[in-house]
Amino acid sequence: MGLSPATLRSLEKIVGKKYLTTQKEELLCHSYDATGQSFLPDAVIFPETREEVANIFKLASQKKIPIIPRGSGSGMTGGAIPVQGGVVLVTSRMNRIIEIDEENFIARVEPGVVVSKIHSACEARGLFYPPDPASSSVCTIGGNVGECAGGPRAVKYGVTRDYVLGLTAVIPSGEIIKTGVSTAKGVAGYDLTRLIVGSEGTLAVVTEVILKLLPKPRAVKTLAVFFDSMEKAAKTVSSVMKQAIIPRCVEYMDEASINLVREFLSFELPKTTRALLILELDGHEDQVEKEAEQIKGFCHRAGAIDLLVAADQAEAQKLWEARKALSPVLYKIAPNKINEDIVVPISKISEMVEITGNIQKESGLTVVSFGHAGDGNIHCNIMYDKKDKDQAKRAEKAVDDLFRATLELGGTITGEHGVGITKMKYLPSEIGSIELEIMKEIKKVFDPDSILNPGKIFS
């Protein structure tokens, strides 16, 4: 389609010459996300203020130009990809931590702030922002709000939604809205805040986020536990939770995951290990110590092969290596992966493990599973070679089978990655047609001309 020179000049006027680009390299850099899919935008714009964002939208709504909000582009389902061209709006210049209010346990941040910076800024003040997606060293809080990011600590602390008290945002008409509150409670009017959280950048572009903070936990304790079967690992998880112990992380890795990372680890894995749990406790020092002892007991009774307790943070990092080394080495198996973040009830994890085993057998493709056992959120990676048409077909069938099984077990097709473009065709298998119609009508309320991140979530 392309933008007219006049339109480009108008956009340039809003942000300044330096912050609008149509250079091929820049367009390429902003054409893709972690899905690996790529669509070229017509331009990329870097606004600094909400007023600039508002003016961009005023022009865009008048000229019907698609605007695609983008944080760091680390999304897993194509949320930031300009599938219909248009202007990619990058939040990198709106990157201020405006305020950390220690007395009231809130932070006010701009959307472009990298999540790990919020973590460190809070922790330096004895505060704590719990959501910690695996990409926290690169992803932005704006992206986290858009997708309702989760991560390993959700089992104890919940997801992004649970920490967003209020928003300032620009709707496609170019009007600036404020939603929610900056207090712990607030129920005046409909909950526009949580409607925007997780809407994958299709309802509004967030320009300020008010986050709820907690006091920083006094102590953290990390354990790695090795099992010779996934069943034993799963049983341990529910034993732990039933004892009123909620670890802040309960991560697991299956046999395929373990085999992939074995050689990268600085500690030795018992040879018969077929399942690994990483548990992290936090809270009061004594409580954490006692709970760790209890967990050791459960693990031994469940028949764990071995158990490592990190003596300090450095050792804890080593244990986490196993989990963090995983994503990059997946490509050793095959050049492409389909990464699905299904969720099943905790009691169905063993069953799901069996099902993914069957899918692996039937498809002839390697399926690597790891993830957040504590909340049933499993990352299933179906490894294949895209160029091999037969493999691609089998991979697609594997996803179909995976989602069908997930829904049959009472689960959901996405726990934290969103729908974007990659899960669009599967959404109707989870969400009924009336519910989808309501969502589409809500989209129209915010974006009647469909200029904000078009072609996402709904087909």
Add this chain to the structure above:
Amino acid sequence: MGLSPATLRSLEKIVGKKYLTTQKEELLCHSYDATGQSFLPDAVIFPETREEVANIFKLASQKKIPIIPRGSGSGMTGGAIPVQGGVVLVTSRMNRIIEIDEENFIARVEPGVVVSKIHSACEARGLFYPPDPASSSVCTIGGNVGECAGGPRAVKYGVTRDYVLGLTAVIPSGEIIKTGVSTAKGVAGYDLTRLIVGSEGTLAVVTEVILKLLPKPRAVKTLAVFFDSMEKAAKTVSSVMKQAIIPRCVEYMDEASINLVREFLSFELPKTTRALLILELDGHEDQVEKEAEQIKGFCHRAGAIDLLVAADQAEAQKLWEARKALSPVLYKIAPNKINEDIVVPISKISEMVEITGNIQKESGLTVVSFGHAGDGNIHCNIMYDKKDKDQAKRAEKAVDDLFRATLELGGTITGEHGVGITKMKYLPSEIGSIELEIMKEIKKVFDPDSILNPGKIFS
């Protein structure tokens, strides 16, 4: 307006003769809520299933009959009052706890279940449903979902919104929708669940709620602390929270509240008491003990007059008496009260106390304040005699002043009671016109003919 005999016959056909009434006494009984305001409905209906609810709506949308959902009618802002007549739909027959799933930490309940029944059913199984509004022995979970009920435990555990994973609901067209998930995480599509939570029964009638549960805390410890000034009490609250201690309740009572209940207590209050804090800790036994010791330290350093620690649950109940005796005895001061549930940032509580003092002086009316100090949610009760026109005028001005000050301090006009009819005229002072317009458009998506609980929230 009235309903035609044919319409009444059709309604009767849906639920059976026994469960539709137009008897004057029944209409009166279902005309009011805790605001004391009263509007007569044309009929009251008691459906038992979601299919019956769906059929009621199919008829109502065809005939444009207002339907007003009602739990126990304990709401504080008129949410269940049939201001435009029509049919009050009572959920009392949809009162089953369908399932408590111990392995997956969820409960599935019908809207008419009384909240305290959910508490006891969960606790009997070693589980815990945290939200505990003061009316929990009478209010229903459907009402709690409609208003997004809070209560004292919100300081640690959050509000109803944080525990609703999914809903089954009937929209005004008579269609049945399902929203959300029955797993800990889930982000497929827009968050219709939290949009319906807190919508005050204006978007859909909930027929099933999927609740997230926690393991039951192992130990609970209750403390009452007496201060000779509100400032000292407020300072103690922030000292406690800063030490990574989050009590599950931090309730306070001001001097006027204390004077009201003094004679009803089974323990003696020091004579110079001008502020009272009730703190409740829960968690691991050792942790609770240690935290209680730390809190004692803070209280003494802040200059507390005295401190009582409940040795057991019976003693804890006694301490809570002070707080629970309060609502009924308020009417000793004056025949009417305006009960506002404002929220201010925790750091502004002392300032708010001063402001309510000034409002009291200026209005010449008694203002009794108590509430949830831990989250800044203060219940301000302006006591007056409705029949005295001058008093009524001064009470109205007092509310204006209270809300203006609340918003100036960065707070909200309602933390947990909702807008209903009593705060309708104040809503635009908190919510901007564009945001209100969006809310009204969302209302139209669900309820184009405005038959579901009309005349609420928006003017």
